[in-house]
Every structure is written in structure tokens, then in C-alpha cells.
Amino acid sequence: MTGTADLWHHYGRARAGRDRAVPGAFHWTWSQDGGPGPELLGxxxxxxxxxxxxxxxxxxxxLAVRHAxxxxxxxxxxxxxxxxxTDLFGHLAPRLRIVLSGAVPHLHTAAGAYDVLYSVFGAVDFTDPRELLPAAAAALRPGGRLVFSTLAHHVGGAPARTDVTASEIPARTPDGGTATMRRWVLRAHVWAEVLDGAGFTRIGTEVLPATGEGPRAADTLLVTAHRPR
Ligand SMILES: C[S@@+](CC[C@H](N)C(=O)[O-])C[C@H]1O[C@@H](n2cnc3c(N)ncnc32)[C@H](O)[C@@H]1O
Structure with a gap:
């Protein structure tokens, strides 16, 4: 995130006011309406x-409610x-633990603690992968798995980058002002190279085509990688 303003202040706010249910399904795709589900996590x-x-x-x-x-x-x-x-799902503690932290500092406190890490257009998209991915590898137990969905191309259609460079994308401050934030939109082979450099093995990538049309429709890149045993 850029500066101190919470650039995720507005994200999902309207939905949170009307939909408090634990979702009945888990989707990886940008449109959140189909494709593979949590079976990719093992x-x-x-x-x-x-x-x-x-x-x-x-x-x-x-996952906490349906997958034990x-x-x-x-x-x-x-x-x-x-x-x-916390408001929506705090009652699912202790099986669900809700933590306010940057992903990298959190992972640094959790060496070998995780069997599975995942991100759905989450921290993996918005954090320098040369910092996040080594931290994720170290936080997985040997043989542990990382799965993430990310943009296969920029929203609007521009191609993903061919090197590990962030794109500046528009964002909104809590008071409605304009801002930008960094998003890593990388080709599949670039993700594979950074994952390899971070110590991951058995790296797989797959593009899930957009289901809808329109200016904000986007293909999803689904990436799976493992910490070596
Ligand atoms: C597009 S939202 C996706 C949220 C959720 N995964 C979903 O699918 O609804 C991106 C989220 O990643 C979080 N985020 C971005 N960078 C992060 C980081 N370095 N550490 C922790 N969270 C981060 C943001 O605060 C935001 O809530």
C-alpha cells in the first residue's frame, strides 16, 4: 500500500452491509463465479x-466452516x-484467526508453521514478489503448498509484464481522493522464475478465461508451487 492511507477502505464495503453469510463456495477467478475450488489446496x-x-x-x-x-x-x-x-466472521474463532498485519512481517514470524498458503488477488498481487515469495517459502513446512490467483493481464486488456516490475493502478483514499498503488501483473513464466528463485518447486500455472465480457472482465492466472520436502 502507498503511504499511510488505507487504500482498501472502500473495497467490499457495500457487500459487507448486506451479505454476512459464510459463502457456500470458494472461487479463484476474478469474477468469483466459477472455475476450480478449494480442492486445489489439497x-x-x-x-x-x-x-x-x-x-x-x-x-x-x-474453509474454516466447510473443510475442517x-x-x-x-x-x-x-x-x-x-x-x-472481524465483524463478519470473528465468531468463527479459534478455527478462523483474523490477523491485522502485512503478509511479509506475518510470514517472518511463522517459520515452517503453515501447511498451505493461498492468496485470491490478495497480498501476492500487491507486494514485491522478491520479498513475499521467499517469506512464504520459509513459512511453509517442507512439502507445503502455495496457491494463488492473480491477473493474467491488466484490467482493460494490456498484457502482463515480462519482468518483475510493478504497475501503478488507480486507488481511492478513505475520503474519496485519488491515489495509486502498486500491483504486480506478470506473465506466467515470470511468476515461475521468481517462485523458482524463492526456493519453490513443482510450479504450475494455468489461465482461467474470463467468463463475462466488459471493460473489467479479466482472465485469471492460477499458480501452484511447493516448498521442497
Ligand atoms: C483485491 S483485495 C482481495 C481480498 C480477498 N482476497 C478477496 O478475494 O476478496 C486485496 C487485499 O489484499 C490486501 N493486501 C495487499 N497487500 C497486502 C500485504 N502486503 N499484506 C497483507 N495484506 C495485503 C489488501 O489490504 C486487500 O484487502
């Missing part, structure tokens, strides 16, 4: 799972998102 029963950039923690709540993990830790750096998540 069998979660008894596992320790972390959502990096969990937002309102809807995905994490679904030991714990799902929903990490988010935005006070607004953390507040919404």
Missing part, C-alpha cells in the same frame, strides 16, 4: 492454512478489511 483436514490478503475473509471463513482445518489464519494489512472480517 485435503485441509487438520491443516494450518494461511490466506495472504484475506480482505473480508470470506474465502477463509468458507486445524486453523485458517486470515491475514490482511488493511485496518478496514480487518475490521470487516
Amino acid at each position: 485435503d485441509l483436514s487438520g491443516r494450518t492454512v494461511g490466506d495472504l490478503g484475506a480482505g473480508a475473509a470470506r474465502h477463509a471463513a468458507h 482445518p486445524a486453523r485458517v489464519v486470515a491475514v490482511d494489512a488493511s485496518p478496514a478489511q480487518h475490521g470487516t472480517a
Whole structure:
């Protein structure tokens, strides 16, 4: 995030006012309406799972209620998102733990603690991957898995980048002012290279085509990687 303003203040606010339910499904796609589900995370029963950039923690709540993990830790750096998540799903503690923290500092406190880490257009999109991905590898137990969905191209259609460079994208301050934030929109092979450099193995990428049309429709890039055993 840029500066001290919470640039995620407005995100999901309208929905939070009318939809308090634990979602009945888990989607990876940009449109959140289909495609593969939580089976990509493997069998979660008894596992320790972390959502990096969990937002309102809807995905994490679904896993906590439907998949019998030991714990799902929903990490988010935005006070607004953390507040919404706590309001909506704080009652799911202790199986769901809602943490206000940047993903990198959180992961640095959790060496080898996680069986599974995931991000749905979350912290992986908005954090320098050369910092986040090594921290994620170290926070996974040997053989642990990282799965994330991210943009396969920029919203609006511009292609993803061919090197590890952030794009400046528009954002809104809490009082409605204009701002920008950094988002890493990278080609699949670039993600694979950074993951490899961060120590991951068995790296897989897959593009899930946009289901709808319109200026904000986007293809999803789904990435899976493992910490070596
Ligand atoms: C587009 S939202 C996605 C939220 C949620 N995963 C979802 O699908 O609804 C991105 C979220 O990532 C969080 N985020 C971005 N960078 C982060 C970081 N470095 N550490 C923790 N959270 C971060 C933001 O605060 C925001 O809530």
C-alpha cells in the first residue's frame, strides 16, 4: 500500500452491509463465479492454512466452516478489511484467526508453521514478489503448498509484464481522493522464475478465461508451487 492511507477502505464495503453469510463456495477467478475450488489446496483436514490478503475473509471463513482445518489464519494489512472480517466472521474463532498485519512481517514470524498458503488477488498481487515469495517459502513446512490467483493481464486488456516490475493502478483514499498503488501483473513464466528463485518447486500455472465480457472482465492466472520436502 502507498503511504499511510488505507487504500482498501472502500473495497467490499457495500457487500459487507448486506451479505454476512459464510459463502457456500470458494472461487479463484476474478469474477468469483466459477472455475476450480478449494480442492486445489489439497485435503485441509487438520491443516494450518494461511490466506495472504484475506480482505473480508470470506474465502477463509468458507474453509474454516466447510473443510475442517486445524486453523485458517486470515491475514490482511488493511485496518478496514480487518475490521470487516472481524465483524463478519470473528465468531468463527479459534478455527478462523483474523490477523491485522502485512503478509511479509506475518510470514517472518511463522517459520515452517503453515501447511498451505493461498492468496485470491490478495497480498501476492500487491507486494514485491522478491520479498513475499521467499517469506512464504520459509513459512511453509517442507512439502507445503502455495496457491494463488492473480491477473493474467491488466484490467482493460494490456498484457502482463515480462519482468518483475510493478504497475501503478488507480486507488481511492478513505475520503474519496485519488491515489495509486502498486500491483504486480506478470506473465506466467515470470511468476515461475521468481517462485523458482524463492526456493519453490513443482510450479504450475494455468489461465482461467474470463467468463463475462466488459471493460473489467479479466482472465485469471492460477499458480501452484511447493516448498521442497
Ligand atoms: C483485491 S483485495 C482481495 C481480498 C480477498 N482476497 C478477496 O478475494 O476478496 C486485496 C487485499 O489484499 C490486501 N493486501 C495487499 N497487500 C497486502 C500485504 N502486503 N499484506 C497483507 N495484506 C495485503 C489488501 O489490504 C486487500 O484487502
